[in-house]
Amino acid sequence: MTKKSTLVLVAERAGVSIASVSRVLNGLPASDGVTERVREAATALGYVPSATARSLKVGKTMQIALAVADVGNPVYVAMMHEVSRVVTEAGYRLVLSSTGSDPSDQIDFLAGLNRGFADGLIMSPLRVTDELVAALQETRVPVVIIGSLPAGVEFDNVRADxxxxxxxxxxxxxxxxxxxxxxxxxxxxxxxxxxxxxxxxxxxxxxxxxxxxxxxxxxxxxxxxxxxxxxxxxxxxxxxxxxxxxxxxxxxxxxxxxxxxxxxxxxxxxxxxxxxxxxxxxxxxxxxxxxxGSVKRARAAAKLLIRRLETPDAPVEQVVIKPSLTVRESTPGAPNLTP
Amino acid sequence: MTKKSTLVLVAERAGVSIASVSRVLNGLPASDGVTERVREAATALGYVPSATARSLKVGKTMQIALAVADVGNPVYVAMMHEVSRVVTEAGYRLVLSSTGSDPSDQIDFLAGLNRGFADGLIMSPLRVTDELVAALQETRVPVVIIGSLPAGVEFDNVRADxxxxxxxxxxxxxxxxxxxxxxxxxxxxxxxxxxxxxxxxxxxxxxxxxxxxxxxxxxxxxxxxxxxxxxxxxxxxxxxxxxxxxxxxxxxxxxxxxxxxxxxxxxxxxxxxxxxxxxxxxxxxxxxxxxxGSVKRARAAAKLLIRRLETPDAPVEQVVIKPSLTVRESTPGAPNLTP
DNA sequence: AACGTTCTTGTAAACGATTACAAAGGGAAC
DNA sequence: GTTCCCTTTGTAATCGTTTACAAGAACGTT
Structure with a gap:
């Protein structure tokens, strides 16, 4: 295991201030000399910026939470997979919570979310109780719901027909x-x-x-x-x-x-x-x-959340995914491969 | 959405210092009067401590990363589920990375790990290349491997026979x-x-x-x-x-x-x-x-990692889970339900 | 030569918690 | 009443970044 190393160490080795190091590493303008010295020092020391410190300062964790009710169901697995793909591509990490189908678990989880470990949440609740809705309203971070919501509850939302x-x-x-x-x-x-x-x-x-x-x-x-x-x-x-x-x-x-x-x-x-x-x-x-359209729903939900994180006061959006039928062997009129 | 509120706000409202607030909230000794005032202020303001700030100070994120190769395979889903259960119970969150089976993805992921967004990693690599092993050695956080490793590579490890x-x-x-x-x-x-x-x-x-x-x-x-x-x-x-x-x-x-x-x-x-x-x-x-024993392996891996986080210099442990046979209908000598 | 721009760089203040240390308060013991 | 000790509380430093601000350097313009 390599030693941890901080901005200060890099700054010392490069003979510049920590501000300059930060600037170089974030691609802000700097003179060629400084840039080069910082680069050299950073790689020599194996410097990797601390995600936590950065999060504290800039107020973003670059994490997105996904709460699914039932990991035993392959449809949720497929959704999870797709969400993972989209958020990863956008530079976020995925924090998974397989809360049981129990609404109280989900509420606990929402309370935890307020500690701010994630920038947003995607949730697909099986049962929507009043308490759950209330907890969702209390949440400090944007939430996208996969699935239908009671009338009058306004969240970014994507659902199937x-x-x-x-x-x-x-x-x-x-x-x-x-x-x-x-x-x-x-x-x-x-x-x-x-x-x-x-x-x-x-x-x-x-x-x-x-x-x-x-x-x-x-x-x-x-x-x-x-x-x-x-x-x-x-x-x-x-x-x-x-x-x-x-x-x-x-x-x-x-x-x-x-x-x-x-x-x-x-x-x-x-x-x-x-x-x-x-x-x-x-x-x-x-x-x-x-x-x-489970995969499409997952994808849409992830994109909706990312958009909301980028433009916090965009209007609430509700997406409905159209269903289609995949015909296989269990119904007649299909490619029936049984001899 | 409720406003965010910090220690300072709570301290002001309770008329005490932020140190006292922190102490009360962490259950350290404090006089009854202070305790009560802080409690009152905290709930009145809906105070929730910031996970990020806490992480920065105490150097723990309370997150565990899980990298699985192939989310399409139900055995990984089962493992993921079990890992999730164990780490959640121990107070950790689970960060999921469905790196493809591509070793270079996994190496990128390991590099990211060094930013310190998680306290440890559980990984089940399908293919173990030299580069992967090298990257694993470089990692700043403890790693538990599910699956066999080349001889001589020493990690906490749990595998099936x-x-x-x-x-x-x-x-x-x-x-x-x-x-x-x-x-x-x-x-x-x-x-x-x-x-x-x-x-x-x-x-x-x-x-x-x-x-x-x-x-x-x-x-x-x-x-x-x-x-x-x-x-x-x-x-x-x-x-x-x-x-x-x-x-x-x-x-x-x-x-x-x-x-x-x-x-x-x-x-x-x-x-x-x-x-x-x-x-x-x-x-x-x-x-x-x-x-x-996929579930057992997952459970053992999670426990191993948590133990390592608690006692960093415990000796490296290698667990082998015994296999067993679940007899069903596809072999004779089984409860055959076909009429 | 003096001045105004622009570009670089450093100083220092955050972010929001935890915690070492010191100071103050309150008994108990003599 | 003095001393000593223990408890309670506040002050301030710290974790590792980002970034507003200011200072200095470099350069062109007049």
Whole structure:
């Protein structure tokens, strides 16, 4: 390990003042002689400026915090990855907080944010409580929210149109002639859960299909395990010819349950997932999935935050990402590779 | 957004010196009167100490950096999650760097580390070059490496015994009466790739099975896509009755290719993955996988680093995590749920 | 030669905390 | 009442930068 070395050391060795060193190293004008001596001294001493000291003085940490609810879900991983890419490119570091889905954890985290360890925050809350909103308002640094917010709450915000997304899924199934389209949702008290249920109902109604309770199940969580239970419940009470799932993990679970029951996908039951994550492609058969633009959302959120840091009083911006459908093997009318 | 407030403001309001404020807030002894007035003032002003200023003074950032090579691989996600849990509990924040697998990225990152934005680093390099080792030696903060290191390089280190892990897999297959055990590896020029190949060869020899080139394939990457190519190559040149994969993603790819060829798993070909990640369980049939203790490794690495931060000159420690086998549906002799 | 510009450079004051040190206050012991 | 000791509090230095300001140097203009 090399010794630490400070501006003072460099200044002494170069025989100039620390101000000159700072100027040279920051590219401010200086005479050739001084520039050269400082450069030489700096490299000779292996000088690296202290991030902390700089942060204290200039009031920026060059760090951006990302708070995600559920690291087990591949869609968050994909988002995280993209956020990481964008902020790194802009010269920021990424501080990750995998707060549980528990809102109180998230609130604690927000309180910590006020210590100023990051210049801004990107957050994708699963559940939005009043307390969370209040804590967000109290925050000293800019926040960008990924996901929908209660009406009247104004933050830079980027969200998916999951209702329209489900519309795409249902339309695709209707076109393929499916008539009994079921829905496996996640918890309805979450923001995406509520939105996706609403979307399902709207889409079914639009296509003149009945809304029956037997054709709907809600998993207790957006996880594979919970999805298995929900699928078991659904298929034991009704016989759909297609099932839309609020999530790719739930879709994998549905396919597993169908396989256990000896029901063939997509011939007997078509399956559609949401988020279009890696596992939709990994699954066998691969899963047709609604792409809610998670990567685009992540990218937009990161850019929004960086813009806000650069121009603090730009008007609040709300971005909506359009969904699209990635057709794979789990629905008919697709490249079906099964022999 | 609340206004920022500093020690000075609190001190003024409480009618005491900033030293007293600091002491009260840090729980150092103070008279009841002062304590109370400071408390009152602090909450009234919504005072939150500045992380940056504190860091500068005490020389600790309370941040730990984690550099992972490949965020696309679920095993790294699992590790990241566990590291996050441990460091958060110990009061540290996690700074994430998803440096590509490119060593030069990682070296840049190490150079940045010397600015002192984190108190320590956990790194799991896929490839260990001389330059990387050199850069690691130059680092001003403690580093813990997850994965094997060249002989003679001394860092706190935690690694899996993947040779023994492959041994478990082969043994399991031999017991089940399989005689033609193939191997799909990742790139051999990576640390895990090399170790796993060595383990396969050792295990095969130990069980008196021939090592034939036809029964081995190396994917260009530890990814699903690369795995598909490798599996295609393997199964077009030989007819194993079992295949060990260096990775769960590669195992999923192998199963996909087998399914495309109409070969039944596990009846005709048994499949074993490694890392025992979520997708081993999600796959259908679920995949028997060698648990290389990724979560344990992550936990051990985090604890090792925290210990090092607390006792800087403790002796270097090298932890090896024992592998185990999680038997699922992709191998016989397992709870086989297929009807 | 005196003056005004412009360019370089150094001095010193921040940023917001922690903490060594000293001073003051309050008992207890004699 | 004096001495000694312990507790409480304030003063001021410090961490390593950036940067406002001022001083000095260099140079052209008249």
């Amino acid at each position: 999951s209702a329209k997304g489900i519309g795409l899924a249902v339309k695709h199934l209707v076109k393929a002639g499916r008539e009994r389209i079921a829905f496996i949702n996640g918890p309805v008290d979450t923001v995406p859960g509520a939105a996706r249920l609403a979307g399902y109902m709207r889409a079914m109604t639009k296509h003149g299909m009945p809304l029956v309770a037997d054709m709907q199940a809600a998993a207790s969580d957006f996880t594979y395990r919970a999805g298995l239970d929900a699928a078991r419940e659904l298929f034991s009470q009704s016989t759909p010819d297609a099932v839309v799932c609020a999530n790719d993990l739930l879709a994998v679970a549905a396919m597993k349950e169908l396989s256990t029951r000896g029901i063939r996908v997509p011939e007997q039951v078509a399956v559609i997932g949401m988020d279009d994550t890696d596992i939709a492609e990994l699954a066998n058969p691969s899963i047709t999935s609604v792409d809610l | 993947s040779a023994k892990g492959i041994g478990l897999a082969v043994k399991h297959l031999v017991k089940a009466g399989r005689e033609r055990i193939a191997f799909i590896n990742g790139p051999v020029d990576t640390v895990p790739g090399a170790a796993r190949l060595a383990g396969y060869m050792r295990a095969m020899t130990k069980h008196g099975m021939p090592l034939v080139a036809d029964m081995q394939a190396a994917a260009s990457d530890f990814t699903y896509r690369a795995g598909l190519d490798a599996a295609r190559e393997l199964f077009s040149q030989s007819t194993p009755d079992a295949v060990v994969c260096a990775n769960d993603l590669l195992a999923v790819a192998a199963m996909k290719e087998l399914s495309t060829r109409g070969i039944r798993v596990p009846e005709q070909v048994a499949v074993i993955g490694m890392d025992d990640t979520d997708i081993a369980e999600l796959a259908n049939p679920s995949i028997t996988s060698v648990d290389l």
